[in-house]
Amino acid sequence: MATKLLLITFAICRLIVTVGLTVDPTELLRLVVDGQLSVDPSDVDTASKDFGLMSRAEPLAVLHPGSAQDVARLVRAAYSSAHGFTVSARGHGHSINGQAQTNNGVVIEMSGGGSSGRVMSRLRSGSGRVSEKDVLRSTLEYGLAPKSWTDYLYLSVGGTLSNAGISGQAFNHGPQISSVDELDVVTGRGELLTCSEEKNSELFHAVLGGLGQFGIITRARIALEPAPQRVRWIRVLYSNFSAFTKDQEFLISLHGQPSTHKFDYVEGFVIVDEGLINNWRSSFFSPSNPVKITSINSQGEIEGLLKKLDFVPTSVFTTDLPYVDFLDRVHKAEMKLRSKGLWDVPHPWLNLFVPNQGFLTSTRGCSRVFWAIRQAGPSSFTP
Structure with missing residues (x-):
């Protein structure tokens, strides 16, 4: 049977853009976005915590992006800011030592919201901020599923790809990054680029399993196969x-x-x-x-x-x-x-x-x- 492909958007776990003086929250709120840039205390508190409740860092603001362009706009603002501030993309807060958080910077909140999309021909197309469980639920409607899974499904797809995506299926199919065909990535300069084996290949290989050091992934196309019942x-x-x-x-x-x-x-x-x-x-x-x-x-x-x-x-x-x-x-x-x-x-x-x-x-x-x-x-x- 022909290989199916998955197209879905998400964010990677970390991107430090630039380090400098903290920026006034009112300056951040002037940034025009499709989603919401929030300084609400409850949003800030949630973004301050990691998955294991082992690390805490309080950001100035939290971005709930409405599009990949929102992510690019924020990173460009940080890159060009006279003051300089840090940006971290946060899926579900799984990180080695609080890298999904940032003190006095901006956290891009990538968990929750968004659509897991639909399958069209050989492609699966979807919007951002989806978890592995969202992917499973929607692909099974077509009798399909990705080749390899992590053991815990309540992770952002980008978070697992940034850490390779290891599970008990890796010996058969390789880690999850082995099934990725194409990515859209926001670079440290705020450029939104498409990359694959053939196009911007250096960025493609750097981002996959790169622990979030080379950009924020906003879209991925991943191979699917018939799913067992x-x-x-x-x-x-x-x-x-x-x-x-x-x-x-x-x-x-x-x-x-x-x-x-x-x-x-x-x-x-x-x-x-x-x-x-x-x-x-x-x-x-x-x-x-x-x-x-x-x-x-x-x-x-x-x-x-x-x-x-x-x-x-x-x-x-x-x-x-x-x-x-x-x-x-x-x-x-x-x-x-x-x-x-x-x-x-x-x-x-x-x-x-x-x-x-x-x-x-x-x-x-x-x-x-x-x-x-x-x-x-x-x-x-x-x-």
Whole structure:
């Protein structure tokens, strides 16, 4: 089947334009925009916080853009301002250390609002400020979905592309940035440019996975493929961490094999001193190796693959569920935390690229990992 393409607009997580003296808010309010430039205390307070409630920086104003041109206008104003001020684009506040915020500058609020658009022929066209969940909901109306997802869908598309977009499907399709065909980007000078492999390619490759350092993405065209309707989720338990990582590496080594000889999704979780597999963390971070199966229909083929793995015998847990429910499993655990009031306290979320050889396979490395898990809660291992 021909590859489908997704066209959608969004913002990346950070852009520092220029640093200098703070600017008077009344000067900012003279900027003509299609959306709204707000100094309302509630808007400022929301933009002051990050996702994990670990960092706080109060901006002078918040831009709710009505168009990509609004983003370009603000950046041009900052670039040409005699005083100079900082600009940060904020999706849902996920950043390494508060980079989606800016003290005494302007935050571009890219979460909420906007339309996720429609599919026309091979293109999916949409407006700005959409989340991964918005994309999923609208593409499934046409039986399509992007090739690769993050595990948490309540992120801006631009935020995930600025950080590559890693998940348990990356070994099959590459990270999310591997499926991007074209971008519109607002540069540090306030230029709105279209870029791709063929046009402005240096900017194209710099922005993808560039942590927001090279511009603000306002549109992207992303490849789609036919979406499965249901998922078979298999979880198996390990008592030996070396066997666990060895099996993960074996499963991802099958990426070049026919679809009937591999799993579509491989991800591992480690929980120390936990109780039943169905406790509050099970739908978020299960002590298992969940595997999403969409193309393997024969039970014999599944058993053949499982026989090659070194998990604890008789510890196979299998669940059949809708595709959307599997992709949204992390959010369900978030709802459990919210119901206990645990989402309104600081909850850092740290992603690291860690080499397996010489660290996770060593006794000292494993001890450090397990100590961190015991202190900080559930942890995910994506091979």
